[in-house]
Amino acid sequence: MTSPTASAEAGFGPEAPPALGLEGVTKHYGPTRGVEALTLSVAAGELVTLIGPSGCGKSTTLRLVAGLERPDAGRITVAGGVVADAGLFVNPERRRVGLVFQDHALFPHLTVGRNIEFGLDRLPRGERRARVGDLLDLVRLAHLANRYPHELSGGEQQRVALARALAPRPAVVLLDEPFSSLDESLRAQVRRDTVATLQETGTTGVLVTHDQTEALSVGARVVVMNNGVIEQADVPEKVFEQPATRFVASFMGDADFLPAHVHRALLTCEIGIVSTVPGWADSDVDVDVVLRPHEVALRPAADATARVSSVEYHGAFVLHHVRLASGRTVRSWQPHDVRYPVGTAVAVSVAAGISPTLLVGNHAVTSPPSNSIKLGPNPAGTGRPRHHTVSSEVPR
Ligand code: ADP
Ligand code: MG
16 A cells, blocks of 8 residues: 555545546446446546447446436436436536547548647636647647548547547546557557657546457456446456456457366366465355366377367467367467467367366355355365366366
């Protein structure tokens, strides 16, 4: 923890309200669910990424916060002040919310400087000029102040859009897939610039993306949505390593699911013993185990029943698809110089030290389901300090 002074300066003091709060926010479009009972709090200065499949409600969420939609139910606060609830609706221009869209939406007939100045009409003229100058410096576009949008590259247009959104000192900036229209080579640089600018200015941001790597690498917290609801909101490591649901496990990175069983704290599946599960000593329960390709090890073994079924060269790594005896498939990343030919018999195991996610139904479980405790106490299996991989071989 930082000192009280430092945290107060950063806006995280105990009395500082969240920069953005949603409580039970619901929006339907006729019979179509936009979002359902969304509850989320974003701290001042925090950058959150919002990710989910197309149509899951990401843009609806941003539009509700910006005031472009009215919620059917729930409450939205910005910097501690209510901007929408059952009896109140604050207009977009009075919300202190900045917006950056995928297509930049710059005014084509205004210069870069005028575009940035657009939302500053409440400032006296002199202050306006100074503010525009500061923002041009911030996004390194001072030399292009008199150009028109069509005279700029995609990345430069994106920087103008960000500067325009930041100019009125919003409490929150919302970015809806801001890099989608940029080509791959430009994207990473513009993304780095954007994040740096938000951090430099201490701006609270919600960034929508459909790119898993972007969500994990940019967000201090990642909010995963599906079908109008939040499935998980947590730090990137938790979302990836401890997904809360089957959907999050499969959406945030590659995952294969195998039927598995926990008996006396030992997790086994088709590939053998996977790990021990501390606290599950008395359990005898069916689960599904989530395996990520980077966790799955392969070793050629003439007597193995699993076979390499396809191989994809990705450059730095080579993705091997392996068909198990049951017909199920698991995937394994191998180093760039390893390529087992299709048909190779391989022993499949889980890399040492992995504590895979276990699912019962669609939800991850970290403790035994209450109806799974069927066995008597097993003193030898209780109280283990860590969940660790104990073996990688199929028991014979
Ligand atoms: P996302 O941005 O995650 O792709 P949206 O928030 O745009 O998703 O949409 C969520 C759902 O609401 C989708 O089913 C979409 O078709 C629907 N929707 C969004 N806007 C409208 C609208 N103006 N009228 C009717 N349905 C809409
Ligand atoms: Mg959208």
